[in-house]
Amino acid sequence: xxxxxxxxxxxxxxxDSSPRWEEFALNMEPAERVLDGLIKIKDxxxxxxxxxxxxxxxICGSCAMKINGENRLSCQTxxxxxxxxxxxxxxxxxxxxxxxxxxxxxFFNATDNVSPYLINPEEPxxxxxxxxxxxxxxxxxxxxxxxxxxxxxxxxSYWADKSYLGPSTLLKAYRFxxxxxxxxxxxxxxxxxxxxxxxxxxxxxxxxxxxxxxxxVTWHISQLKKKAVARKLPYSRKK
Numbered sequence: 356x357x358x359x360x361x362x363x364x365x366x367x368x369x370x371d372s373s374p375r376w377e378e379f380a381l382n383m384e385p386a387e388r389v390l391d392g393l394i395k396i397k398d399x400x401x402x403x404x405x406x407x408x409x410x411x412x413x414i415c416g417s418c419a420m421k422i423n424g425e426n427r428l429s430c431q432t433x434x435x436x437x438x439x440x441x442x443x444x445x446x447x448x449x450x451x452x453x454x455x456x457x458x459x460x461x462f463f464n465a466t467d468n469v470s471p472y473l474i475n476p477e478e479p480x481x482x483x484x485x486x487x488x489x490x491x492x493x494x495x496x497x498x499x500x501x502x503x504x505x506x507x508x509x510x511x512s513y514w515a516d517k518s519y520l521g522p523s524t525l526l527k528a529y530r531f532x533x534x535x536x537x538x539x540x541x542x543x544x545x546x547x548x549x550x551x552x553x554x555x556x557x558x559x560x561x562x563x564x565x566x567x568x569x570x571x572v573t574w575h576i577s578q579l580k581k582k583a584v585a586r587k588l589p590y591s592r593k594k
Contacts, residue, residue, distance in 0.1 A: 357439065359383045361392055363404070364444040367453045374451075377401075385435035390418055392441070393429060393455075406455040413567060416503030419446055420455045426505035426565040446508040448517075462504050465520045468546050469528035474539035490535035497530035497575055499568045506562035506572055512555045519555040520547060522562040522572045529575040532582070540582065548583045556580075 359381050366374040379396045390408055397404045408418040411430045418429045421444040423437060449457035475484065500523065507513050507521035525547060532543045547553050553576065562572040 356382050356384055357434075359392065359434065360440045361396060362440060362442045363396075363454070365404075365454050366445075366451050368451065369453075383434045385433070387434045388430055389422055389432040389434065389437065389441060389443070390429035392434070393443070405453040414501060416501035416567075419503040419505050419508075419567075420444065421446060426509050428503060428505075428567045431567055446504055448508045448510075448514050449504070457504075459504060461517065462507060462521070462523070463502075465524045466502070466527055468520060469524055469531070469543050470539060470546070471527045471531060473531065473534065473537055474542070475536060476538060484536040486535050493533050493535075494530055496570050497526055497533075500526055500530070500570060501568060502527075503567060505565045505567060509561040509565045511559055511561065512557060516551060516555060518551040520552050522556065522576065525553065525556065525576045525579060526570065526572050529579055532579065541586070544579070544583050544586065547579065553580050553583055 361379045361381060363377055363379070364374050365371075365377050379400050381392050381395055383392055390411060393404065393406055394408075397406075406418070406420065406429075408430065409415040411418070413428055413431045416428065419426060420429055421427075422429065422432055423442050426446060429443075443455060445451050445455045445457045449459060449462065452458050473484075502523055504523065506526075507523045510519075510522055513519050513521050528543045528547050531537050532540045556573070556576050558573055558577075560573050563570070566572060
């Protein structure tokens, strides 16, 4: 058991003109998580503290926030891995609603642009559409994305251009475009092959550094770029 200080950036868009900082002291066990500390603060010290959480096991992505300067999931960040002064902020680049809760509507709306679902006009088989282990391996890493928003929030290109689809949306485009059961590769490339899509990614790798699922987001975007370029070459138009 050790004494930890949580420094939290507070803001309520309905009452505050600017953010403010508040600190809370807690006794925490090394195996506890930053999320456990936030729950203790809300339950015992300040019921007005506002943050999101749901599954608490790194699956839903709702507890993403900036912890000591890095976008992370508070449910996966152990107390033993952080200093005794823990600085909590909302994800950058998104509008703050209250405290650590941000407006994610623009983030999820961007994903709709790439039709994030299987598209296959062929007559469905009697059971499931089969996929070999090798075919599934191509999309396996992209499937693990939990859409927490950490990558898009950390992307300098997104900071400069809110119309940019963002790394999370492009990763979702890869997940379905490279699925062997899908038939909408060209439609998805049409949706992302523009200045606010693929070509706004400048390989900065912030998305890779902050991804809680350790997905090489930039590599997946590079594969989409290759497909987009290839279909514009003379030999590809002849096929």
